[in-house]
Amino acid sequence: MIKEFTNAPEAREFMYEGKAKKIYTTDDPELVRIYYKDDATAFDGKKRGTILDKGVVNNRTSGIFFSYLEDNGIPTHFQGLVNEREMITERVEIIQVEVVVRNVVAGSLAKRIGLAEGTVLAFPVLEFYYKSDELGDPLINESHMKVLNLATPEELEIIGGMALRINGLMVGFVEPRGLRLVDFKLEFGKNSKGQIILADEISPDTCRFWDLETGKSLDKDRFRRDLGEVEEAYHEVLRRLEVGLNG
Amino acid sequence: MIKEFTNAPEAREFMYEGKAKKIYTTDDPELVRIYYKDDATAFDGKKRGTILDKGVVNNRTSGIFFSYLEDNGIPTHFQGLVNEREMITERVEIIQVEVVVRNVVAGSLAKRIGLAEGTVLAFPVLEFYYKSDELGDPLINESHMKVLNLATPEELEIIGGMALRINGLMVGFVEPRGLRLVDFKLEFGKNSKGQIILADEISPDTCRFWDLETGKSLDKDRFRRDLGEVEEAYHEVLRRLEVGLNG
Numbered sequence: 001m002i003k004e005f006t007n008a009p010e011a012r013e014f015m016y017e018g019k020a021k022k023i024y025t026t027d028d029p030e031l032v033r034i035y036y037k038d039d040a041t042a043f044d045g046k047k048r049g050t051i052l053d054k055g056v057v058n059n060r061t062s063g064i065f066f067s068y069l070e071d072n073g074i075p076t077h078f079q080g081l082v083n084e085r086e087m088i089t090e091r092v093e094i095i096q097v098e099v100v101v102r103n104v105v106a107g108s109l110a111k112r113i114g115l116a117e118g119t120v121l122a123f124p125v126l127e128f129y130y131k132s133d134e135l136g137d138p139l140i141n142e143s144h145m146k147v148l149n150l151a152t153p154e155e156l157e158i159i160g161g162m163a164l165r166i167n168g169l170m171v172g173f174v175e176p177r178g179l180r181l182v183d184f185k186l187e188f189g190k191n192s193k194g195q196i197i198l199a200d201e202i203s204p205d206t207c208r209f210w211d212l213e214t215g216k217s218l219d220k221d222r223f224r225r226d227l228g229e230v231e232e233a234y235h236e237v238l239r240r241l242e243v244g245l246n247g
Numbered sequence: 248m249i250k251e252f253t254n255a256p257e258a259r260e261f262m263y264e265g266k267a268k269k270i271y272t273t274d275d276p277e278l279v280r281i282y283y284k285d286d287a288t289a290f291d292g293k294k295r296g297t298i299l300d301k302g303v304v305n306n307r308t309s310g311i312f313f314s315y316l317e318d319n320g321i322p323t324h325f326q327g328l329v330n331e332r333e334m335i336t337e338r339v340e341i342i343q344v345e346v347v348v349r350n351v352v353a354g355s356l357a358k359r360i361g362l363a364e365g366t367v368l369a370f371p372v373l374e375f376y377y378k379s380d381e382l383g384d385p386l387i388n389e390s391h392m393k394v395l396n397l398a399t400p401e402e403l404e405i406i407g408g409m410a411l412r413i414n415g416l417m418v419g420f421v422e423p424r425g426l427r428l429v430d431f432k433l434e435f436g437k438n439s440k441g442q443i444i445l446a447d448e449i450s451p452d453t454c455r456f457w458d459l460e461t462g463k464s465l466d467k468d469r470f471r472r473d474l475g476e477v478e479e480a481y482h483e484v485l486r487r488l489e490v491g492l493n494g
Contacts, residue, residue, distance in 0.1 A: 112385045113377065113395055125390040130360060138359045141388050143372040148360055 001245045002060070003067045005080030005088045008033070019045070020058070020205055025091075030192060031079060032091045036062075040205070042224040044136050051223060055085045057234045058203035063087055064241050065170070065202035072169050074162065076198040077189060092189025092199050097150050098129040098137060099159055101167040102183035106208055107221075109183070112139075118215070124167050126160055131187075158196050159188050166198065175212065177240040182208035204234050248492045249307070250314045252327030252335045255280070266292070267305070267452055272338075277439060278326060279338045283309075287452070289471040291383050298470060302332045304481045305450035310334060311488050312417070312449035319416050321409065323445040324436060339436025339446050344397050345376040345384060346406055348414040349430035353455055354468075356430070359386075365462070371414050373407055378434075405443050406435050413445065422459065424487040429455035451481050 011024035011033045022035040036055035041048050059081065066078030077089040102109055105119040109127075128145065129137045145151050151159065163186055171181050184207035187200035200206070204219035211218060217225075218233040258271035258280045269282040283302035288295050306328065313325030324336040349356055352366040356374075375392065376384045392398050398406065410433055418428050431454035434447035447453070451466035458465060464472075465480040 112382065113387065113391055114379065114382050115394075121394055123390065123393055125394055127388060127390070132361060135359065135361050139386055139388070140360065141374060141386070143370065143374070144360055146370055147362075147368050147372055 001067055001071070002063050003070070003078065003080040005082050008080070008082040008086075008088050011035075020054075021201065026088070030091055031088050033082065034059075034087050034089055036085050036087075036201075040220070040223050042220065044133055047224065049223065051234065052231050054205070054231075054234055057238050058201060058205060059085050059087055061203045061234075061238050061241060062201040064238075064245065065173075066198070068173055069166060069169060069198065074166055074169070074198055075195065077191070089199070090191050090197065092191050092197060094131075094187055094189045094199060095151055095155070095159070095196070096131040097140075097145065097159070097188075098131055099163045099186045099188065100127040100129065100183060101125070101163050101186070102127070103167070103171065104180065104182040104208075104210075106182050124164060126163060128156075155196060162188070162196075162198065170202075170207075174209065174241070177243055178212045179218065179237065179240060180210040180212050180215075182210055184208065204237050209237055248314055248318070249310050250317070250325065250327040252329050255327070255329040255333075255335050258282075267301075268448065273335070277338055278335050280329065281306075281334050281336055283332050283334075283448075287467070287470050289467065291380055294471070296470060298481065299478050301452070301478075301481055304485050305448060305452060306332050306334055308450045308481075308485050308488060309448040311485075311492065312420075313445070315420055316413060316416060316445065321413055321416070321445055322442065324438070336446070337438050337444065339438050339444060341378075341434055341436045341446060342398055342402070342406070342443070343378040344387075344392065344406070344435075345378055346410045346433045346435065347374040347376065347430060348372070348410050348433070349374070350414070350418065351427065351429040351455075351457075353429050371411060373410060375403075376432075402443060409435070409443075409445065417449075417454075421456065421488070424490055425459045426465065426484065426487060427457040427459050427462075429457055431455065451484050456484055 009026035009028050009031060013025045015025050016023045019041045020037055020039060024033045026033055036059040038050045038054045040051045063081045066076045070076055077092050079088040081087050102125040103121055105115045106117050110117045128140055130140045174181050188196050189199035190196055209218045218237050222230045222233050256273035256275050256278060260272045262272050263270045266288045267284055271280045273280055283306040285297045285301045287298045310328045313323045317323055324339050326335040328334050349372040350368055352362045353364050357364045375387055377387045421428050435443050436446035437443055456465045465484050469477045469480050
């Protein structure tokens with residue numbers, strides 16, 4: 001079920017280093033090689049640290065989610081895992097908008113609209129944030145995106161619709177595994193054919209997972225809020241996702 | 248052209264005091280009497296002061312704008328001026344959303360999306376803010392409004408459409424009078440028939456006006472940013488609006 005990439009093209013030129021990953025070109029202009037790091041940051045980079053083996057866990061966790069979403073009709077950049085810390089993905093131009101879907105109130109939403117953390121939302125909340133460290137990744141709306149030329153209304157329609165479908169699929173995947181999907185962040189990109197596909201990663205760095213029974217955070221909030229047992233949480237999520245998977 | 252209300256019903260019970268106005272019931276359950284104060288606040292009430300005769304100027308300025316908009320097919324709460332500081336309006340239940348339309352980058356938009364103040368926008372930007380002093384009037388999007396039950400998608404459609412039409416009408420009114428309409432805030436309410444109509448006020452408290460030639464601020468930014476000549480700016484806007492009006 002988890003796609004692996006055999007005879008993966010070697011990494012050639014270093015292309016880009018993000019907070020949690022490095023990206024390298026390969027000899028295939030359509031493919032890049034992504035290396036998952038252990039670096040962790042929070043609060044727009046103001047808090048920095050390392051989570052032991054996070055890169056290993058998140059590479060595999062993302063591979064599981066991307067494979068599952070592909071199997072369910074969501075086009076993603078994922079082409080297959082190469083080794084513990086690397087995957088091959090389709091090369092895309094990233095749309096400079098972070099798409100957030102929320103099922104339960106947590107984090108910045110509690111501050112913004114004044115509902116208590118843990119409030120279950122009657123409808124999923126869909127938010128767009130402008131990817132800009134300088135500006136602190138501000139919430140933006142459709143007219144801001146139009147003015148900044150970040151996405152056309154048609155692209156936005158596609159992205160919003162995909163994000164909500166992905167939410168439904170992910171909830172269906174993680175709930176039987178004892179995880180509540182509180183909220184998560186997605187990024188989309190355009191491939192060489194101009195198709196919009198899911199990109200970036202899906203892991204406890206980008207999703208809030210709470211234990212369904214105890215409500216315990218099993219995600220980056222443990223790092224953000226100094227809750228301890230950070231590594232254990234990442235491993236625990238992966239362990240639960242592996243249940244019932246073949247290959 | 249400016250509607251006056253003859254034989255206006257007397258103020259009966261005090262109903263509500265906002266930052267710039269007081270509202271009183273009348274013997275007619277459909278009508279309220281609004282008194283415009285000289286009090287000025289900024290930055291969520293952190294800055295407070297008085298602008299001499301602001302109440303007089305804003306009562307008349309709002310009367311001019313509301314009369315003009317009504318004449319052009321926009322339903323408003325305005326029923327007519329009573330005296331220097333008071334008007335009669337239809338009683339409405341205010342929708343707890345501030346609607347902002349922007350033609351030029353200024354204020355919080357510059358901080359949010361990183362474009363310089365004064366940048367002319369290719370399209371008007373439409374924003375919704377949650378009316379909550381406690382939360383600092385945060386920017387919200389359609390899904391927040393749905394979750395908070397502030398407005399239905401149909402109501403939002405009506406409000407957004409009206410706000411953009413009002414923007415076009417207002418630009419057409421103030422530009423020949425040497426004023427650039429940079430941005431403005433509107434509030435809407437529902438009357439007893441359930442109709443959504445324009446409410447609140449339209450004045451240099453709620454609009455940014457720049458002199459078309461010099462770019463000089465002629466609005467509350469003079470108070471917010473301690474630019475001096477505050478009273479003069481409010482009077483100057485009213486003086487220009489009166490040009491060519493009869494009655």
